[in-house]
Amino acid sequence: MGGYARYVWSAFGLSFFVLAAILWLTRRNFAQTQKTLMRRMRSMEGTQK
Amino acid sequence: MWDWFYKLASPPHFYRIASALEPWLLWTAIVLLGAGAYGGLVLAPPDYLQGEGFRIIYVHVPSAFLSMFCYVLMAVASAIGLIWRMKLAYSVAAATAPVGAAFTFLALVTGAIWGQPMWGSWWEWDPRLTSELILLFLFLGYIFLRQALQETRQADRASGILAVVGVVNVPIIHYSVEWWTSIHQGPSLAKLDTPSISGDMLWPLLVMIAGYQLLFLAILATGVRTQLLEREKNSRWVNDLLTTGVIGEAAR
Numbered sequence: 047m048g049g050y051a052r053y054v055w056s057a058f059g060l061s062f063f064v065l066a067a068i069l070w071l072t073r074r075n076f077a078q079t080q081k082t083l084m085r086r087m088r089s090m091e092g093t094q095k
Numbered sequence: 096m097w098d099w100f101y102k103l104a105s106p107p108h109f110y111r112i113a114s115a116l117e118p119w120l121l122w123t124a125i126v127l128l129g130a131g132a133y134g135g136l137v138l139a140p141p142d143y144l145q146g147e148g149f150r151i152i153y154v155h156v157p158s159a160f161l162s163m164f165c166y167v168l169m170a171v172a173s174a175i176g177l178i179w180r181m182k183l184a185y186s187v188a189a190a191t192a193p194v195g196a197a198f199t200f201l202a203l204v205t206g207a208i209w210g211q212p213m214w215g216s217w218w219e220w221d222p223r224l225t226s227e228l229i230l231l232f233l234f235l236g237y238i239f240l241r242q243a244l245q246e247t248r249q250a251d252r253a254s255g256i257l258a259v260v261g262v263v264n265v266p267i268i269h270y271s272v273e274w275w276t277s278i279h280q281g282p283s284l285a286k287l288d289t290p291s292i293s294g295d296m297l298w299p300l301l302v303m304i305a306g307y308q309l310l311f312l313a314i315l316a317t318g319v320r321t322q323l324l325e326r327e328k329n330s331r332w333v334n335d336l337l338t339t340g341v342i343g344e345a346a347r
């Protein structure tokens with residue numbers, strides 16, 4: 047790719063990194079929300095007993 | 096058809112469909128992105144004028160397209176939420192905003208990386224670049240406004256109004272290269288009947304756009320499910336889902 051290689055690889059590298067990051071963050075946020083709600087539900091069940 | 100629409104608008108029904116579709120969307124997106132990147136980096140011939148540097152369009156154009164698509168989706172979902180007070184519509188809008196901001200950021204940065212070797216400058220206060228930067232501020236404004244307001248209903252309404260008002264920027268971005276003198280090149284994909292791009296270069300671009308679109312839908316499916324869990328945490332179907340792993344028949 048000659049003199050353009052660093053520009054092309056930077057653009058592709060950054061794009062795939064940001065896409066992977068937003069995918070990972072969204073999935074992590076989902077898993078954390080599930081965990082928080084599970085904990086909340088268990089504590090509520092404990093209070094009722 | 097309306098029955099189907101009303102059923103889809105039901106949070107437990109949407110949650111179930113989104114859970115089933117998400118892995119298919121994600122894996123198809125990964126395959127398309129791999130094929131598109133290979134086509135764009137290896138198979139497409141170099142441009143007669145821009146040489147190998149033109150290959151940046153394979154990540155720049157899909158990001159720019161998705162940035163505008165996300166904003167329009169966010170505005171339409173917000174308008175539906177404001178008119179019909181649908182939780183699902185607000186959830187879609189809220190889940191779209193961070194992904195849309197990421198695509199807009201990528202469109203701006205990959206554009207700057209292309210601009211340096213082609214224009215000799217990372218940034219120009221050109222109408223297309225400036226209106227795209229305003230789009231990033233609109234996404235960030237929407238996200239920060241939601242975070243600043245504690246009450247969900249208030250956050251939905253205020254951020255929804257911002258999204259609807261800000262949609263005026265989308266046609267400005269699209270037509271900026273025609274309305275004003277711009278150093279940014281004119282539209283190539285908007286006129287597919289008379290393409291200004293060779294078929295060898297076009298197919299990897301269309302595959303990349305499809306890959307970006309499906310990846311966005313996969314991320315959106317997870318984001319909307321998170322929103323629905325938080326909003327419906329006191330409802331029976333979320334309780335069923337957390338205890339048994341499935342949504343109860345009554346909620347479907």
